[in-house]
Amino acid sequence: MKENHTIKNPLKKRSLQWRLTLLITLLVTVTCILMYFFISNSAVTGMENLESYIVQINKTDSTPITFNVDPSILFPDLSNQVQATKDLFRIRSMIATGIIILLSSIGTYFISRRALTPLHDLSTKIGKIQAQNLSESLEIPDSNDEISQLTASFNKMLSRLDDAFTAQKQFSASAAHELRTPLAVMQTNLEVFARKKTPSIEEYQEIFSLIQEQTGRLSHLAEILLDMTGIQTVERSETISLAELTEEVFCDLASVAEQKQIELIQRDGDCTVTGSYLLLYRAVYNLVENAIKYNHPSGKVTVTLHPGKVILDASSQPHPADCAFIEISDTGIGISPEYQEKIFAPFFRVDKSRSRAMGGAGLGLALVTEIARQHGGQVKVLESNEKGSTIALMLPL
Structure with missing residues (x-):
């Protein structure tokens, strides 16, 4: 050896x-x-x-000696x-x-x-930095040399880390709350059920139904959390026709739309992008599913595909880029202006009781946002009023 x-x-x-x-x-x-x-x-x-050495004597008008x-x-x-x-x-x-x-x-x-x-x-100053004081920036020297540039770059890194830690704390707290809620509901109902000496068949059925519903919520939430943590490792090199992808999403959501009497419309047009078919399918699926859930009965959900130019924020350097627009329009209740950016944050719900009644975990749009970011794109509300909303997923061509 x-x-x-x-x-x-x-x-x-x-x-x-x-x-x-x-x-x-x-x-x-x-x-x-x-x-x-x-x-x-x-x-x-x-x-x-x-x-x-040689000594030479020169005499005027004579041969040198x-x-x-x-x-x-x-x-x-x-x-x-x-x-x-x-x-x-x-x-x-x-x-x-x-x-x-x-x-x-x-x-x-x-x-x-x-x-x-x-x-x-x-x-020495860097050695004193802990997770608790990431928001404290280092003093930048006035020398304007490599040390000052290094300090400025380090402060920017600290700011990004602080934002990431804050987001992670908020996400962890929200996830813990979402996981605790169904567990608390099951525990409370089981304790009440245990006090009954001779429960009826209806009470058994009721408790089993409640446990089945809450475990389903837990399973759905755990699945979404796993999806969000595994996005970075998915290969994103496939050539994808967005028209074909949207058509597949419509086929899979046809029964859901039929139950709410929602008409699904896909307008003519197509764009081809490079990425992960699985992730982009999930993003479009979530957007269309949300448009169906929060729509009026006998409403419509329309998907329009077209190229366009938009300002993308890549690595903190906004720049204009040619993008494929996937616009999902509905005839639902609309989104208030103060909520149009917040709806993409994890666990945010405009109407918590209604969202939970529909089985939502508050992570669908957050997952769409992360998928868009991993593909170098973004998602935003283009317009929204009492007649409906239009949300666009923009992906670089």
Whole structure:
């Protein structure tokens, strides 16, 4: 059995200050050594040329007279002096090089320490942040450098995390409340039923019917919660004809519409988008089902498909985009202006008693919103009044 040995970089265990110091020291050392050899060789070569040179005497209007002079004859100790000078030069150069490297290393250590102080302070402040104080932003330095940019980016991330934590807390609290309600109803009725000594057949049937209804609500709620948590992992690469998808939704909801005497109308037109057929089917299904539920008897639900341009908010950068519009219009009671954005929040109901009576969990439109977001689109109420509402699901083409 072979063992995998990974070669670890010893620098990674050091602090950033030490790493900068070591790297710059290495750079200075290499530079000083190269300069030492270059200057030393140049100086030594110049000294050696002193041992042999030519003296030329120029006389006016005459041929130049040249003498070859041997310096050792004129200066018997010149060779020894040159050698001693070369040796002394080399020693002094090496000492100067060592001093320069040492001073550069010490200077780099303290300068890098000073330069990294804002980063150290930022790290200390970040270490004090907990889930309870995500809303507290860090003070941005006035330096307008990389540290200030990093602090600003971190504050934006904190804001997004705070919003996500707040939404998660609200969602968890609402989910717990929705789960607790049917459990409390069953527990209360079972306690009352247990006190009866000789319950009748009708009372048995009544309690069984209530338990069946409440467990159905729990099952439906759990199913939607699982759907919402699994949306991110679904593959979204299919080519989808929205006309065919809408036709399938109408076929599946035909019996529901027939019970309420609602007419389903699909206008001519089609758009093709890329995404998950399963998720987009669920989104359109929820919108059409809501239009049927909250409609008047003998009303109509109309689906219109057409391309258009809309401002989409992708990664906090709104931009115009070509989109497929899926408009679901009904002839129902309408939605008040103050509720037209809130209806897409999890567990929100305009009329709680009516929604629960219809078996709603308050998550249908929230699921549509999440599906639209995962496809880079959005959903919104286009218009609503006492004659009905039009909700549009917009998906990038």
